[in-house]
Amino acid sequence: MSTLRIGLIVNPAAGRDIRRLTGGASVVDNYAKERVAECVLAGLDVVPNPPEVLAMPEKAGITDGAIETTPEEVAAGTLDLPIRGSAADTRRAAARLGEECAAIVVLGGDGTSRDVALECRDTPLLLVSTGTNNVVPSAVDGTVAGAAAALLATGAVDDRAVTDRHGMVEARLESGASVRGLAAVELIDRSFVGTRAMVDPADLVGGIVSRANPGEIGLPGIAGALGSISPTEPDAAFLGLREPAEAGRTVNAIAAPGMTAEVGIETHQVLGGEESTTIEVEEAVLGADGERELEVQDEEVEFRSLPGGPRLVAFKRVFAAAAGSGVLEKG
Amino acid sequence: MPAIDLETEDGRNEALRRMYTIRRFDETAAEHFADGEIPGFVHLYVGEEAVGVGACAALEDDDYITSTHRGHGHCIAKGLDPTVMMAELFGKREGYCNGKGGSMHIADVDAGMLGANGIVGAGPPLGTGAALTIDQKGEDRVALSFGGDGSVAQGQFFEAANLASTWDLPVVFLIENNQYGEGTPVGEQHNVDNLSDTAAAYDIPGITVDGMDVVAVNEAVAEARERARDGEGPTFIEAETYRYHGHFEGDEELYRDSAEVEYWRGRDPIDAFAERLMDRGELSEEGFEEMKDEVEATIEEAIEHAHSSTDPEPEEAYDDMFDGEVPDITAFAERLRADGGEQGGEL
Incomplete structure (x- = not known):
């Protein structure tokens, strides 16, 4: 691992799915993503001798466009990696960057963050929100993320002091297949994976969350209405949902971007780290962090939390540690 | 009610049958074109079946579609009769346009199929026009315009999308991005990676879906149709797909390599959907074979019918163009009948 190199992953597909039609989700076009990536690269220059950058290649030209604007002091290039235009690109890039970089900046939503988390080993992640269903990444300016990455990669700030291990959850089928989520694994009343994104929040019939807070979107928000779980706790919550009219109790929650709903609760079970x-x-689709992943028919499904989630950088703590340490002072 | 309900087992089987019918119709048309039996050009839809079927399944029977030069799949997906279509390809009087339209101009207004079209990007203005009619008449239906990736770069596409979005018309623009405008890769025609990004210019939603997955296309069009009916205006859907054959039959395909074609064939929409239905216990190997045999019989019947159909006479050339009698045309037809076309063959 080079302490003087950071990774950059921009998911060109994040933030443009079918929820543009069904909810109030915002559109993040590639031009906007390129501007965010440019800001990340510009932010690296906040330290003397900034780290070099190794980025995931992608066919939309976002990364290449951003690299052209890199400050002179920053050496930036892309990984030599074949790309297919799918989530597999992100996973392969995360595996490589996890080996070669001190930290990885990720531009995407919960789905992209999960793909990186599954492969990046223990490399600290700086997650910048450009996706749709953003429970995990932060809505932070790219320049701030770049500056934080530079402070970590150069060792000016100790990453162990400013990262928290985020939980993960899993649904495992009897037949061996499994789905892993960063914030949630959802059980969705649909037959097919289809357009992947969850089209109608009313299709949500249950699932497990690694974190819960009423201020979050989707299943973590619904679980949060019943009790909060911090992202760093080993606990998870399992939920079974039903029609509000048929349920003994209901909660109001942010069901999707641009959409609140009254949700009927059938089961709410807090699971300790070892419990499942x-x-x-009978028939459903398992989703991870808001995206349909696996079609299930007549199976026993075990839900549990997983140890060893990713280390996420707390931006404010990075700058608090840098303040007064002299690292940002000149002369 | 959607034309084919993909929420049901019967609907899913019908969608598979429709896709396979398109595949075999076009493969058979290719053979007869090579034999010189079909005049003009044919542009085949092989590989793109999930787009047409997924989209038309989500429409209702009285919704309109407009098509492209690659329109056989749209016609079959909308429920047109392959027998009458094949007669049209062969230039026969028994075809949808009495044999005078051919492969690129099949239309059946009664079925809501407003016409295939040889001009790139000519469908979307027709779709906007149909949607304006629906809007003015206060009807409860929608129009869907198919277009290729090349059409999005046409001025008339801009005009159609601009008016439709300005007036909140009930139209869906479904762009079949099959990766090439004739022989030019999509990346060399457009400055955006996803054509759906251009929807922002009209302030309408744009999404990109997997055009090799009939369920994904169906879901997207169903949502877009609902938006249109609810008065929320047009939607831009880009379906990423691939044509296995050349731009037209006889295309040397110097612009792509066989590895690329093989990659997309590995994602075949028919094989993939059949496999999913089998996994779900909704289709057996035998059932699929039986379905294929039935489709084969339909296509064979269409060829036999085309062979036994009749050629239109020269004096019918201008028939069916105008509603009511046009004296010049009547006189033209009479001159042709009198001398067999020796003299006076022009209006």
């Missing part, structure tokens, strides 16, 4: 819960599923 198993249910019979």
